[in-house]
Structures are given as structure tokens and as C-alpha cells.
Amino acid sequence: xxxxxxxxxxxxxxxxxxxxxxxxxxxxxxxxxxxxxxxxxxxxxxxxxxxxxxxxxxxxxxxxxxxxxxxxxxxxxxxxxxxxxxxxxxxxxxxxxxxxxxxxxxxxxxxxxxxxxxxxxxxxxxxxxxxxxxxxxxxxxxxxxxxxxxxxxxxxxxxxxxxxxxxxxxxxxxxxxxxxxxxxxxxxxxxxxxxxxxxxxxxxxxxxxxxxxxxxxxxxxxxxxxxxxxxxxxxxxxxxxxxxxxxxxxxxxxxxxxxxxxxxxxxxxxxxxxxxxxxxxxxxxxxxxxxxxxxxxxxxxxxxxxxxxxxxxxxxxxxxxxxxxxxxxxxxxxxxxxxxxxxxxxxxxxxxxxxxxxxxxxxxxxxxxxxxxxxxxxxxxxxxxxxxxxxxxxxxxxxxxxxxxxxxxxxxxxxxxxxxxxxxxxxxxxxxxxxxxxxxxxxxxxxxxxxxxxxxxxxxxxxxxxxxxxxxxxxxxxxxxxxxxxxxxxxxxxxxxxxx
Amino acid sequence: xxxxxxxxxxxxxxxxxxxxxxxxxxxxxxxxxxxxxxxxxxxxxxxxxxxxxxxxxxxxxxxxxxxxxxxxxxxxxxxxxxxxxxxxxxxxxxxxxxxxxxxxxxxxxxxxxxxxxxxxxxxxxxxxxxxxxxxxxxxxxxxxxxxxxxxxxxxxxxxxxxxxxxxxxxxxxxxxxxxxxxxxxxxxxxxxxxxxxxxxxxxxxxxxxxxxxxxxxxxxxxxxxxxxxxxxxxxxxxxxxxxxxxxxxxxxxxxxxxxxxxxxxxxxxxxxxxxxxxxxxxxxxxxxxxxxxxxxxxxxxxxxxxxxxxxxxxxxxxxxxxxxxxxxxxxxxxxxxxxxxxxxxxxxxxxxxxxxxxxxxxxxxxxxxxxxxxxxxxxxxxxxxxxxxxxxxxxxxxxxxxxxxxxxxxxxxxxxxxxxxxxxxxxxxxxxxxxxxxxxxxxxxxxxxxxxxxxxxxxxxxxxxxxxxxxxxxxxxxxxx
Numbered sequence: 015x016x017x018x019x020x021x022x023x024x025x026x027x028x029x030x031x032x033x034x035x036x037x038x039x040x041x042x043x044x045x046x047x048x049x050x051x052x053x054x055x056x057x058x059x060x061x062x063x064x065x066x067x068x069x070x071x072x073x074x075x076x077x078x079x080x081x082x083x084x085x086x087x088x089x090x091x092x093x094x095x096x097x098x099x100x101x102x103x104x105x106x107x108x109x110x111x112x113x114x115x116x117x118x119x120x121x122x123x124x125x126x127x128x129x130x131x132x133x134x135x136x137x138x139x140x141x142x143x144x145x146x147x148x149x150x151x152x153x154x155x156x157x158x159x160x161x162x163x164x165x166x167x168x169x170x171x172x173x174x175x176x177x178x179x180x181x182x183x184x185x186x187x188x189x190x191x192x193x194x195x196x197x198x199x200x201x202x203x204x205x206x207x208x209x210x211x212x213x214x215x216x217x218x219x220x221x222x223x224x225x226x227x228x229x230x231x232x233x234x235x236x237x238x239x240x241x242x243x244x245x246x247x248x249x250x251x252x253x254x255x256x257x258x259x260x261x262x263x264x265x266x267x268x269x270x271x272x273x274x275x276x277x278x279x280x281x282x283x284x285x286x287x288x289x290x291x292x293x294x295x296x297x298x299x300x301x302x303x304x305x306x307x308x309x310x311x312x313x314x315x316x317x318x319x320x321x322x323x324x325x326x327x328x329x330x331x332x333x334x335x336x337x338x339x340x341x342x343x344x345x346x347x348x349x350x351x352x353x354x355x356x357x358x359x360x361x362x363x364x365x366x367x368x369x370x371x372x373x374x375x376x377x378x379x380x381x382x383x384x385x386x387x388x389x390x391x392x393x394x395x396x397x398x399x400x401x402x403x404x405x406x407x408x409x410x411x412x413x414x415x416x417x418x419x420x421x422x423x424x425x426x427x428x429x430x431x432x433x434x435x436x437x438x439x440x441x442x443x444x445x446x447x448x449x450x451x452x453x454x455x456x457x458x459x460x461x462x463x464x465x466x467x468x469x470x471x472x473x474x475x476x477x478x479x480x481x482x483x484x485x486x487x488x489x490x491x492x493x494x495x496x497x498x499x500x501x502x503x504x505x506x507x508x509x510x511x512x513x514x
Numbered sequence: 515x516x517x518x519x520x521x522x523x524x525x526x527x528x529x530x531x532x533x534x535x536x537x538x539x540x541x542x543x544x545x546x547x548x549x550x551x552x553x554x555x556x557x558x559x560x561x562x563x564x565x566x567x568x569x570x571x572x573x574x575x576x577x578x579x580x581x582x583x584x585x586x587x588x589x590x591x592x593x594x595x596x597x598x599x600x601x602x603x604x605x606x607x608x609x610x611x612x613x614x615x616x617x618x619x620x621x622x623x624x625x626x627x628x629x630x631x632x633x634x635x636x637x638x639x640x641x642x643x644x645x646x647x648x649x650x651x652x653x654x655x656x657x658x659x660x661x662x663x664x665x666x667x668x669x670x671x672x673x674x675x676x677x678x679x680x681x682x683x684x685x686x687x688x689x690x691x692x693x694x695x696x697x698x699x700x701x702x703x704x705x706x707x708x709x710x711x712x713x714x715x716x717x718x719x720x721x722x723x724x725x726x727x728x729x730x731x732x733x734x735x736x737x738x739x740x741x742x743x744x745x746x747x748x749x750x751x752x753x754x755x756x757x758x759x760x761x762x763x764x765x766x767x768x769x770x771x772x773x774x775x776x777x778x779x780x781x782x783x784x785x786x787x788x789x790x791x792x793x794x795x796x797x798x799x800x801x802x803x804x805x806x807x808x809x810x811x812x813x814x815x816x817x818x819x820x821x822x823x824x825x826x827x828x829x830x831x832x833x834x835x836x837x838x839x840x841x842x843x844x845x846x847x848x849x850x851x852x853x854x855x856x857x858x859x860x861x862x863x864x865x866x867x868x869x870x871x872x873x874x875x876x877x878x879x880x881x882x883x884x885x886x887x888x889x890x891x892x893x894x895x896x897x898x899x900x901x902x903x904x905x906x907x908x909x910x911x912x913x914x915x916x917x918x919x920x921x922x923x924x925x926x927x928x929x930x931x932x933x934x935x936x937x938x939x940x941x942x943x944x945x946x947x948x949x950x951x952x953x954x955x956x957x958x959x960x961x962x963x964x965x966x967x968x969x970x971x972x973x974x975x976x977x978x979x980x981x982x983x984x985x986x987x988x989x990x991x992x993x994x995x
Contacts, residue, residue: 028880067968067970068970069970069971069972069974069975070970072975072979073966073970073975073978077978077979077982081982099921099923099924100923101923102921102923105921109912110921110923110924112924112925113902113910115906115929117929117930118930194930202726205726206723206724206726209719209722209723209726210719210720210723210724212719213716213719213720213722213723214716216712216715216716216719216731216733216930216931216933216934218934218935221726223726236957239957239960242967243963246966246967246968282967282968283967283968283969284968284969285969291968291969293968293969293970294968368537381957386954390623390952391542392539394625394948394950395950396950396951397950397951397952397953398950398951398952398953399952399953399954399955400619400952400953400954400955401954401955401956401957402953402955402963405615405618405953405955406620406951406952406953408612408615408982409609409610409611409612409615409620409951409953411609411610411611411620412609412620412622412951412952412953413622413949413951414951415949417625417627417948417950418627418628418704418726419726421726422726422728423728424949424951436906436929437925437936438906438907438908438909438910438929439908439909439910439918439919439921439924439925439926439936440902440909440910440911440912440918440924441909441910441911441912441914441917441918441921441924442898442910442911442912442913443911443912443913443914443917444913445745445746445749445750445891445893445913448749448752451752451753454582454756455752455756455792455793456576456578456793456794456801456803456804457792457793457794457795457801457802457803458576458577458578458802458803462578463577463578463581463582466578466582467581467582467586
């Protein structure tokens with residue numbers, strides 16, 4: 015069944031239906047309408063899946079998605095146009111450009127923590143780039159998956175953008191088919207499986223994975239604001255965000271004040287009993303609930319720690335003085351547990367971070383430029399937000415993606431379009447200027463070889479700034495000399511010049 | 515000495531040493547990268563004769579080709595990189611912002627990946643391994659080079675020269691055969707850059723998957739060449755012959771086969787004969803400018819294809835086993851099912867397939883895998899545009915062959931079965947870098963931030979929506995204007 019779906023998508027792609035710009039724009043606008051019209055149903059599905067509050071839905075999923083669609087619709091013509099390339103002296107009469115082209119049929123595998131944003135944002139890029147796309151939403155967010163399966167065919171072309179639902183076996187069946195690109199959001203274990211499946215068909219992949227995103231808090235920072243921002247990022251969606259600050263690094267002297275700052279903020283956000291707050295979420299399923307609770311084993315919470323298995327509720331929890339070898343520090347938490355690990359200073363913090371796998375996001379809170387500069391220069395991560403958390407995700411001109419174990423490839427805004435396109439290098443020469451070409455043909459001799467070498471040498475092959483400036487300056491000087499010579503000759507000839 | 519380096523146990527030692535060096539951060543600063551690039555430049559400039567000799571020994575490469583397609587292209591890429599390194603390394607600040615992020619510092623940093631593996635190929639053994647190395651060094655990485663074992667003289671030369679000119683703690687050459695490569699791939703790298711065949715590419719991707727290592731694959735395919743419509747057949751024949759028989763047809767972007775009408779073919783054949791005579795004289799086997807097939811195995815592969823082909827040899831066809839010579843050969847009456855049309859030829863054999871219309875040719879091409887390059891010789895813009903719009907390929911060149919890859923401004927890479935990723939010039943730098951999106955938020959505007967915190971309300975949501983929504987035709991979405 016999956017094979018037929020992919021086959022049909024391919025046939026429709028080969029027929030050229032997804033390529034015309036008007037068609038792409040029309041599909042994107044239709045997607046926009048779906049989100050606007052069906053917002054209520056989407057919010058309901060999310061409430062059933064993950065107890066998402068009605069405000070979190072637009073805030074975390076839909077606004078970003080709508081922005082992406084508006085940007086794509088507005089800029090599509092520009093993005094899809096041939097991109098001119100710097101010419102050289104040798105190619106001055108040729109056309110040299112890069113033409114973005116659709117790849118073909120792409121596979122988008124969504125995630126369950128933000129089932130709409132993480133499935134549809136890549137789809138926006140795929141459609142904008144002119145591809146057909148098979149959409150496979152995560153089965154863990156089952157209400158959203160069924161809703162997407164019901165809604166998408168009503169707004170988008172069914173043949174070009176089919177939705178395939180199902181579990182592991184359906185996904186495996188899909189992965190056996192041949193795609194021109196696979197876009198996967200999820201964990202690194204499945205990421206490796208996806209990459210292996212793609213290897214068989216030499217399919218390029220984009221993997222948006224995760225990791226433990228560190229959050230370093232420097233001393234001399236406004237802790238009130240810092241803690242508020244961190245608390246928001248950590249406990250939104252009940253900690254189930256790939257770029258949530260996973261753990262805190264700070265000096266021992268700060269620890270208690272950090273805990274206090276978080277405690278006060280939690281009170282502001284969710285009141286004394288987060289369980290009864292409409293704005294606090296739940297864990298997606300029993301398995302993950304058990305997984306997160308197991309991480310807490312053997313540790314006493316400085317804040318929170320309560321849970322209710324029947325509701326899959328875990329209170330916002332903070333743990334102090336966590337040792338680096340604790341289980342809490344071995345895997346991505348993906349839940350409302352916030353460990354604080356103490357480090358002696360910034361060097362220690364940088365060393366700590368670099369000993370571990372490259373994270374998807376890195377956060378540093380400091381008012382000292384030098385500290386921030388060092389953090390950025392001496393570590394690496396998918397992305398960074400300084401003095402806040404997660405916000406780099408919201409600016410679609412920044413590329414969003416991981417590095418190392420946190421992923422490969424990037425998207426958002428124009429980056430999505432580029433990710434789903436092939437950038438075809440095009441050189442259209444004229445058959446004229448053949449005399450310039452002559453030295454390259456056999457039979458060869460010294461003179462020809464020297465001439466070709468000279469012609470190929472940068473800066474002739476590369477119209478660099480230096481050459482340009484040299485050329486302009488030399489021309490001006492030469493012109494000046496010529497004028498001076500002319501004036502001298504005129505004077506020497508004895509012609510009177512009233513302008514003198 | 516270099517054979518000892520190739521042993522399995524030493525492989526991990528070398529990789530660990532390089533990784534420790536990378537961790538120390540010594541490859542990050544611009545002066546270091548410049549020095550290494552300068553040293554690499556000296557390596558090539560000071561050893562030109564040795565390089566030419568090695569290439570001649572391995573591939574019977576004419577001196578002209580060595581200079582043009584191995585030495586000069588490497589030097590050019592080095593000049594280009596050194597000239598632009600500072601610009602490439604700068605964080606990119608010119609990024610659109612919205613109202614909520616107006617007071618923030620937003621930029622994209624290019625950061626090194628770590629220890630990268632570069633696997634070379636045998637057809638251009640120097641530049642196919644050095645150009646990626648230039649990009650890797652420029653991007654601040656440490657690199658392990660694994661040259662092709664088929665070109666032993668070049669492999670030995672690289673193993674000897676690289677440690678002499680470049681920092682031994684950052685860049686190493688590991689030599690060996692298929693087994694050694696397999697064990698090398700068991701290690702973790704931060705990027706793998708492979709040039710070669712599809713079969714090996716698959717195993718490389720499979721080896722990279724467990725480590726989630728990103729891969730660049732420069733593969734090949736059958737690059738079609740249209741000769742259609744109104745065209746100066748003599749000029750076209752010259753450029754076609756040059757591109758096809760350069761390096762004895764052993765180029766990944768050589769025009770693999772020709773598609774044209776019967777009339778064009780009839781005009782083309784005498785032009786080809788004349789051009790070949792001008793290029794190589796009456797006996798190409800005696801010309802200094804004609805190369806040889808790299809190994810007896812490949813010679814045998816090509817002869818097999820030629821023997822099994824049902825096409826008619828109209829030019830060339832001579833061969834000599836002792837020195838692995840095959841004359842520039844052209845066949846006509848070749849069908850889609852022919853032995854010559856099943857895999858990339860990679861030799862001096864040019865089949866001509868006749869088509870009745872451009873559409874027929876385009877349909878044919880689209881039935882095959884996406885090629886690395888696609889060529890069209892035509893004076894008519896409509897022909898060029900039609901082919902461009904209805905096909906896909908790694909790169910495209912109109913009215914010439916191969917030369918599109920010599921321009922540092924164009925990305926060089928494949929699509930589909932012809933590869934993934936690209937390099938040359940800035941594209942190589944980007945391939946070996948991580949683009950890290952950074953947002954430095956100001957402490958101010960906390961009042962705007964307050965809108966996003968719980969307890970949630972419709973009022974806050976409304977304002978937040980307004981502040982963060984992208985507005986059409988605005989300058990980065992500032993809704994105040």
C-alpha cells in the first residue's frame with residue numbers, strides 16, 4: 015500500500031504537476047487556510063494527545079507555521095529564480111548561474127512533541143521547492159495524526175502530498191521505498207535507522223535530532239529574568255521540546271538562588287498546584303512517563319518531584335548538585351526535570367560541554383561580553399540563544415538544525431527551500447570566442463600550455479575585489495598621465511590656454 | 515614508512531591524535547589556516563615535476579593535462595580560498611529580524627566540524643583529494659586523506675609530501691586497499707567526503723549511519739550530450755572531442771554519449787574525424803597527447819563493452835593490451851539496450867544515439883538516473899531552455915564540456931544517483947562547516963517577553979502574534995512601520 019502511494023506521488027511529480035510556481039503558491043495558501051479554518055480542531059487534538067493548553071498551540075506551533083507559509087508565498091519567485099554567480103574574464107560573455115530545482119518525491123517523518131509544526135514546516139519547504147511529499151506523522155500523537163490524515167487531502171493535492179499513518183512496520187515499509195530526500199525529526203536511534211535505509215538508495219537525509227542542551231548561568235546576571243526565561247523554556251510542553259534547556263551549569267554559590275528564582279517563577283506561571291493549572295502539560299504516554307520518572311530514582315528534588323501516573327503528570331522538578339555520571343545526565347531528559355550541575359568556572363563549564371556530544375542548542379546567560387564570546391568560540395552546537403532560551407528557533411532567517419549527534423542539515427525560511435532543492439550549476443557558453451579556446455586543444459606544445467595556464471590563473475579566473483581595485487586605480491592613473499601628457503604637449507606647442 | 519602507517523592499529527592512533535589536536539582548538543584561528551593553505555600551495559608549486567612524473571607513471575597522463583586539470587586547478591582553488599578565507603569565516607550578520615527580535619544580535623557562525631575523512635579517486639588522483647583538503651583546512655578541520663591505491667606513484671608521493679609540508683598533528687595520509695578502507699570507516703568521523711563509484715558509496719553511507727556522520731558523495735553516471743538544432747558542427751565537434759577524450763575519457767563529467775538526429779550525426783562524423791586527426795594525428799597511439807586506461811582491469815572492462823556492443827564502429831576501434839591503449843572510438847546505431855548504455859563508460863568510446871525529436875531525447879534521459887553533468891550544443895536558446903527545464907543533473911554546460919567545473923563560483927556536485935553535496939570554492943568551505951544560528955538576546959524588552967509567559971490569556975496572545983508575525987513586503991517584518 016505504501017509502495018502504491020509513493021508510486022502515485024512519483025508519477026504525478028514526473029508529470030510536472032508540482033513544478034509551476036502558481037501551483038506551489040496555491041497549495042501553500044491552501045495549507046494556510048487549513049490551519050486558520052481548523053485551529054479549533056487542531057487545538058482539541060493536541061489537548062487529547064499531550065494536554066496542550068489552548069494558548070500554547072498557536073504560540074508554539076501555529077504562529078511559526080503561518081509565518082513560514084507567508085514567507086514562502088511572498089518570496090517563492092525570488093527563491094526559485096536562477097541565482098547569478100560571479101563571472102570571470104574568461105566567462106564574461108557566458109551565462110553562469112545556479113538553478114534551484116525540485117528533487118522529486120521526498121519523505122517527511124514528523125515527531126510527536128509538536129506534531130503540527132514539526133510535520134508541516136518541512137512540508138512547506140518541500141512544496142515551495144516544487145517536490146511531491148509523502149507525509150508520515152508520528153503515531154504517538156495519534157489524535158493529531160488522524161486529524162492530519164483527514165484534513166490534508168481536503169486542502170492539498172491528494173496525489174502529490176499523501177499522508178501515511180501507522181506505526182513501526184508502516185514506517186519501515188515506507189523506508190524501503192526510494193525517495194529523493196528524507197526529512198526526519200526525532201531521536202538519534204531511529205535517525206540511524208533512517209540513514210541506513212536511505213543509504214541503500216543513495217538518498218540524502220536531513221535529521222533533526224536532539225541531545226542534552228546545556229544552559230550555563232554566569233554570576234553577576236539578573237537571576238530574576240534569567241530564571242524566568244529558563245523556567246518558561248524548560249517547562250513549556252512539559253519539557254518535551256528538543257531545544258529545551260536540558261540541564262543547568264553554574265557555580266555552587268549561585269545554585270540556591272537559581273532554585274529560588276525558578277520556584278518564584280513557577281508560582282507566577284502555574285500557581286501553587288501546577289496539576290490544576292490549565293497551562294501545564296502532560297507526558298505523551300505511559301512509556302515516556304515511566305522513563306522520565308526512572309531518571310529521578312535515588313535523587314531528592316529541591317523543587318517539585320510529585321507525580322500522578324493516572325494523568326501522566328510530573329510536577330516541574332529541579333534537582334541540585336547532580337553528579338555528572340548520574341543517569342539524569344546520560345540521556346536527553348525530554349521531561350520536566352531540571353538538573354543543576356555545579357562547575358567551578360567558565361573553563362570548567364566549557365570543558366564539561368565539550369566532553370559530551372554536540373547538542374542541538376546551547377544557552378548562556380551572562381552580562382559579560384567576554385564570557386559570551388568564549389562560550390561561542392570554544393563550543394559548538396546546532397544553534398545558540400544567549401540570555402534567553404529557544405528563541406533562535408523563532409527567527410526563520412536563522413538556519414535551524416543540529417551537528418554531530420544532534421543532526422545533519424538545516425531548515426526554516428529560505429533554508430527549508432534550499433534543503434529540498436538541488437542547486438544545479440549552469441554554464442551556457444557561446445560558440446563564439448573560439449580563439450580563446452584554441453590553446454587548450456591538442457596537439458600540445460610549450461607556448462599553448464603557457465597561454466592556457468595564464469588564462470586559467472586567478473585573478474583572471476576569479477574576479478576578485480583586489481583585481482578590480484587594481485584595475486580601476488591603474489586606469490585612473492593611466493588616464494591622469496594621459497591628460498597630463500596632453501596638457502604638456504599643448505603648452506609646449508605654444509597654444510594659449512585661458513583656463514590656466 | 516607509509517606502509518606502516520596503513521596498518522589497522524595505527525589507524526585509530528592517528529585518528530585519536532588528530533581529534534586531540536582538534537579539541538585543542540589549534541586549527542580554528544585564521545592565521546593557522548592561512549599558513550597551512552600557504553604550505554599546501556608550496557607543496558604543489560615546488561613539486562610540479564614530481565607530480566607530473568607520478569601522474570604520467572600512473573595514468574600515462576600527458577604533461578599538458580597534468581598541469582591543466584591537476585596542478586593548475588588545485589592552485590586556483592588555493593588562491594581563491596586564501597583570498598576569500600577571511601570573508602568566509604566572518605559571522606553572517608545580514609539577517610532579517612522581526613519586531614520581537616529587533617534589539618537582538620542575530621548571526622550565523624561557520625564552525626569547523628572536527629576530524630574529516632577525504633577519500634580520493636584514481637582518475638584525477640591529485641585534485642580530487644587536494645581540493646576537498648583545501649576546503650577542509652579553510653573550514654578549520656583536521657583531515658585524514660585516503661588516496662586511491664590504484665595510482666600507486668601518486669599515493670606514495672602524497673604520503674611523502676603531505677607530512678613534510680602540513681602540520682602532522684592535523685593532517686595525515688593513510689594508505690591501503692579496500693580492507694584498510696573498510697576498517698578505517700569503522701571509526702567515527704565528523705564528515706566523510708568520498709569521490710568514486712555508486713557501489714562503494716552505498717557502503718560508505720552504511721558505515722556512516724551508526725555514527726550519524728554527514729557524507730558528501732561525488733559519484734558519476736552517464737552524462738548525456740545533446741547536439742541539436744542549428745549549430746556550427748565543427749566548433750561543436752572540437753569541444754566535444756576535447757571533453758570526451760581528455761584524460762582518455764576517464765572523467766566523471768566527460769560527455770558519455772551523444773543524442774542527435776540522423777542529419778546532425780551525418781554532419782558530425784566527418785567533423786569528428788577531422789578534429790581527431792588535428793588533435794592526435796593519424797595514429798593516436800603514437801601521439802604524446804593521448805593517454806592510456808588506468809589498469810588492465812578497466813581496459814578489459816572497456817574492451818568487453820566494445821565487443822558486446824551491437825553498434826557499428828565508424829571511427830577508431832583499435833586497441834593494444836600491452837600499454838592499455840584504446841583509440842578514440844565512435845559508434846553509431848546504438849540502442850538503449852546496448853552494452854555501452856548500461857553503465858558509465860569512463861573511457862574513450864563515444865556512442866551516438868539517434869533521436870527524432872528533442873522530446874524523445876529528453877524522455878530517454880529522464881528514464882535513466884540523474885547524471886552528474888548534462889550537455890547541450892545548440893545555437894537555439896529554446897533548445898537549451900527546453901532541456902534545462904525538463905531534465906535534472908548535477909551540473910549543466912551549454913556549448914562546451916567539462917569547463918563548468920573549473921569555475922570556483924559554481925558548486926560542483928551530483929544529485930540522485932550521481933551524488934549528494936557539493937564543493938569547489940566557497941561551496942567546499944560550507945560543506946566542511948557547521949552553520950550555527952546564534953541569537954544574542956538583549957536584557958531589555960522583557961516586557962515584550964512577558965507576553966509569552968503563563969498564565970496565558972487571549973490578550974497576551976493577540977499582542978504576541980502581532981509582534982512576531984511576518985508581514986508581507988515589510989523589511990524583515992517590522993509591523994510598526
